[in-house]
Amino acid sequence: MSTSGEKVYGVLAEFDGPNELLAAARKVHEAGYRRFDCHSPFPIHGMDTAMGVKRSPVGYIAGICGAIGGTGGYLLQWWTSSVDYPLVIAGKPFNSYQAFVPVTFGLTVLFAALGSVLAMLMLNRLPQWFHGVFYSERFTKVTDDGFFVSIEADDKKFNAEKTKAFLEAIGGSHVEVLKGA
Secondary structure (H helix, E strand, C coil): CCCCCCEEEEEEEECCCCHHHHHHHHHHHHHHCEEEEEECCCCCCCCHHHHHHCCCHHHHHHHHHHHHHHHHHHHHHHHHHHHHHHCCCCCCCCCCHHHHHHHHHHHHHHHHHHHHHHHHHHCCCCCCCCCCHHHCCHEEEHHHCEEEEECCCCCCCCHHHHHHHHHHHHHCCCEEEECCC
């Protein structure tokens, strides 16, 4: 909270172009900030590396969820067919795994898809109904020709005045502290 009772969401700085934004992202990451984002009207090659973004764990989570779904589906079919209610059907053994393949495959795909969607939402902190950058009038340029860096107030290194001075020192213009209700 600021002294006026408004909540401080972070600091926003504008840069002249994609190359300046890329250089700024690298400097912000090197300075030790971890809760920041870069905003541009189009993707910029190399931005992930400049921001220090690590490889997403969504693939591993999807694999684990798929294995759980497939194993659970197989075990449920095996238990109902072999243990709980064993019936001899056309002389086949109780544990006839060939008959279990379609359901096992379907549950593997279903659990992997659901796990990856939920993991993506959690890792991206979604749904997020509001973001502090929307308090800035200049931020509307981001869909057209604006290049911005925002550093969030919940970053461990965040200090409004020091962060603002840092962004000005690395070439940011129209640097503003984002405050709102």
